[in-house]
Amino acid sequence: MMVSLGMRSLVRRSIGIRLLSHAVPRKTVSIVGSGPSGFYTAYHLLSKASVPLHVTMWERLPVPFGLSRYGVAPDHPEVKNCEDTFTECAERYLSGDKTEDNPLGHKFDFIGGVSVGDEVTLKQLRESQDAVVLSYGCGGDKKLGIPHEDDTTGILTSREFVGWYNSHPDMQDDDRILNIDWSRVRNVGIIGNGNVALDIARVLLSNKIDEIWNGTDICPDALELLKEAPIENVKIIGRREFIHSKFTNKEFRELWELEKFGIQGKISKQYFSEDMFDFDANKGNTLYDRAFKRRVEMCSQYLRPFEQRTKKNYMKAEPAEPIGVQWELDYLKSPLIINRDENDNLKSLTLAVNEVVDNKVVPTDERVTYDLDLLITSLGYGGKPLREFDEMGISFHKSRGNVLNRNGAVLSTEGKPVPSLYATGWIRKGSQGVIASTMVDAFEVADLILKDIESKPAPTNPQADVTQLVKDKKHTTWADWQKLNGYEHLQGYPGAKPREKITSIEKMYNLLQFTL
Numbered sequence: 001m002m003v004s005l006g007m008r009s010l011v012r013r014s015i016g017i018r019l020l021s022h023a024v025p026r027k028t029v030s031i032v033g034s035g036p037s038g039f040y041t042a043y044h045l046l047s048k049a050s051v052p053l054h055v056t057m058w059e060r061l062p063v064p065f066g067l068s069r070y071g072v073a074p075d076h077p078e079v080k081n082c083e084d085t086f087t088e089c090a091e092r093y094l095s096g097d098k099t100e101d102n103p104l105g106h107k108f109d110f111i112g113g114v115s116v117g118d119e120v121t122l123k124q125l126r127e128s129q130d131a132v133v134l135s136y137g138c139g140g141d142k143k144l145g146i147p148h149e150d151d152t153t154g155i156l157t158s159r160e161f162v163g164w165y166n167s168h169p170d171m172q173d174d175d176r177i178l179n180i181d182w183s184r185v186r187n188v189g190i191i192g193n194g195n196v197a198l199d200i201a202r203v204l205l206s207n208k209i210d211e212i213w214n215g216t217d218i219c220p221d222a223l224e225l226l227k228e229a230p231i232e233n234v235k236i237i238g239r240r241e242f243i244h245s246k247f248t249n250k251e252f253r254e255l256w257e258l259e260k261f262g263i264q265g266k267i268s269k270q271y272f273s274e275d276m277f278d279f280d281a282n283k284g285n286t287l288y289d290r291a292f293k294r295r296v297e298m299c300s301q302y303l304r305p306f307e308q309r310t311k312k313n314y315m316k317a318e319p320a321e322p323i324g325v326q327w328e329l330d331y332l333k334s335p336l337i338i339n340r341d342e343n344d345n346l347k348s349l350t351l352a353v354n355e356v357v358d359n360k361v362v363p364t365d366e367r368v369t370y371d372l373d374l375l376i377t378s379l380g381y382g383g384k385p386l387r388e389f390d391e392m393g394i395s396f397h398k399s400r401g402n403v404l405n406r407n408g409a410v411l412s413t414e415g416k417p418v419p420s421l422y423a424t425g426w427i428r429k430g431s432q433g434v435i436a437s438t439m440v441d442a443f444e445v446a447d448l449i450l451k452d453i454e455s456k457p458a459p460t461n462p463q464a465d466v467t468q469l470v471k472d473k474k475h476t477t478w479a480d481w482q483k484l485n486g487y488e489h490l491q492g493y494p495g496a497k498p499r500e501k502i503t504s505i506e507k508m509y510n511l512l513q514f515t516l
Contacts, residue, residue: 026054026107027453030125030466031133032116034059035066036435037425038135039086040442041449046093046106048446051454054107055093056129056466058120061169062113062476062508063484064090066137068435069501070168073199074216077498082435090478109467112476113505117386120469126420128466130453133445134410134423138381138401138431144191148338149377153179154346155338158196158378165203165226167219167501169508181345185229185373189349191335192378193238194246195434198255200376201234201327205263217492217499234327235370239354240361241331242272249295255327256302262323265302271331274300332356334363338375348372381431394418402430408445422449480512487511 029045031038034057042055063069065083072079089108096107114120116136125132141157143149156176163171171177188204190197206212207226238245256265277296279288301314309315337350348371352363383401385394393412395404403423404411410421424445425438433441476484488499502508 026052026105027131027456028054028129028466029056029131029133029449029453030129031055031057031135032122032125033057033066033134033136033425033427034064034110034112035135035137035425036068036082036438037137037428037442038066038133039064039082039089040439041133041135041424041446042108043085043089044443044446045450046089046108049104049106049450049454052104052106054096054109054465056109056111058114058116058125059110059112060115060136062505063481063502064110064112070163070166072166073202074166074218075202075212076199077216079435082439094478108478110476110478110481111467111470112481113509114470114473114475117388119473122386122388123392124469125466128469129420130456131420131422131449133449134386134403134421134427135425135442136427138383138426140382140384140401141377142379142382142401142431144335144377144379146335146338148340148344152338152340152344152346154185154373155375155377158192158200158376159381161200161376162196165219165222167217167222167503169503169505172219172221172503180374182225182228183230186232187370187372188231188234188374188376189370189372190234190236190376190378192246192380193236193329194378194380195248195251197236197376197378198247198251200378201236202255202258204229204231204234205325205327206258206261209261211261215496215498217497217501219501219503221503229374232324232326235330236327237330237333237335237351239332239334241356242267242329243277243292245295245329249291249298252295253298256298257317258327259302259319260317262320262325264319264322264326266326266328267299267303268328268330271329272299272303332361333368334361336367339369346372346375349375381426383427383430392418394421400430403427408441408448420452474509476508476512483512484508 031042038057042057045053045055057064059066065086068080068083090110092101093106093108096105098105116122116125122132141159149155153176160171160174160176164174164177190200203226207223213223259265274296277288279293297311298314301309301311306315306319332354333351334354335349335351338346339348339350341347348369350367350369353366353368354361354363356362381401383403385396385403389396393414395411395413395415396402397404405423405428406417408422408424408428409417410423412418422445424442426432428445429441484502488501491500492498502511
């Protein structure tokens with residue numbers, strides 16, 4: 001077949017363009033942490049970049065998804081839907097091939113079971129990548145700061161308790177949990193009244209109700225131990241007044257709706273009554289927003305006998321006969337003294353009674369003591385610095401538990417941006433906000449990263465594949481996660497559960513030995 005000179009030239013030019021396109025080295029980004037903030041950062045980078053990227057995600061555990069997998073209440077599966085988005089993102093870019101869905105040839109790698117800062121250093125990542133993003137969340141706890149908080153049997157943090165019933169490998173053999181005699185746990189105190197505190201209360205109050213927990217991925221071993229506890233009362237304790245409660249209405253309503261199982265809610269009239277709030281006289285007060293008005297209505301309706309309620313929303317299911325289990329919202333208290341028996345088991349908690357003066361909480365001389373068998377502190381998760389931060393001059397706010405940064409650009413101890421180092425999510429802002437706000441934060445920082453790295457010239461010598469840093473170390477890949485994920489789904493199938501999580505890292509690796 002004859003081909004014209006012009007056609008030959010066009011073919012040569014098109015081949016040249018295609019070869020050049022494949023030859024352009026990818027800009028490289030390493031993300032430390034595979035929870036929602038890390039994955040949303042990766043998602044936005046790979047979706048919006050105008051130059052080819054190679055994104056590598058590093059995770060301390062062999063499996064991904066962080067707080068989505070191990071922090072969300074098991075009976076809230078809809079909150080974990082973000083994992084579908086993360087999975088689609090990872091698998092779209094896994095091969096690095098140019099396709100209709102991946103026209104620039106982006107590449108994604110997952111490296112699990114490797115602790116950045118120890119097995120692979122942050123310095124190594126910074127030296128080999130165009131950008132490094134700290135997205136490892138908050139793996140510590142905020143504390144009450146009173147004596148015997150850490151050495152009394154019967155005291156746990158919310159992170160420890162939530163991780164335990166969510167099958168987190170770190171919590172399954174924790175002596176702080178296993179040494180508790182659950183058969184004697186009748187009275188529980190929870191310090192803090194955010195959504196996590198309400199999730200914990202719901203698990204404690206309703207663990208014997210199969211209708212709620214069958215079909216969830218709650219840890220079976222944890223559930224069996226919780227069922228041994230003859231819980232009668234869960235007291236949710238706040239430092240400030242009702243109006244400053246941290247929970248949202250959705251979680252609050254779920255607690256009230258336990259009345260259909262005979263579990264009752266209580267708030268003293270000292271802390272709540274409908275006539276405490278004059279909405280008409282305070283139309284400009286931002287504390288009395290629409291959500292707060294609905295909260296006041298919710299309490300007013302649920303605290304009435306069922307037949308005296310006036311709103312249909314609160315009459316969907318008639319309360320069952322009380323079963324002797326109740327929860328109570330308690331306010332204006334600050335823990336002071338942990339009281340223990342001769343075996344260092346929790347006996348009671350002494351608290352200061354607070355008052356509000358000029359909108360400030362002030363402890364009074366009045367004391368109150370609650371007999372407790374279990375105390376859970378739900379004060380928020382605390383971030384920790386990586387081991388190299390001091391050496392590298394990276395600024396970390398220890399009391400707030402976050403990396404100091406400017407719009408996501410990590411700052412040095414001199415207050416200057418550390419080149420090519422960024423932070424997203426809780427390690428950037430502290431443990432605040434839900435997954436949706438984490439997504440917004442991640443997108444904002446990802447835009448900054450793209451602006452910075454897209455303006456950098458392409459390197460003369462393409463950088464080495466960062467995965468070579470772990471070629472001789474035990475680690476998991478995305479393919480390994482797919483195998484473990486399939487195994488968990490199969491284990492959950494007989495009980496109509498979404499999955500039954502593997503509770504030990506050792507078992508994860510043992511299972512992979514048969515398929516690697």
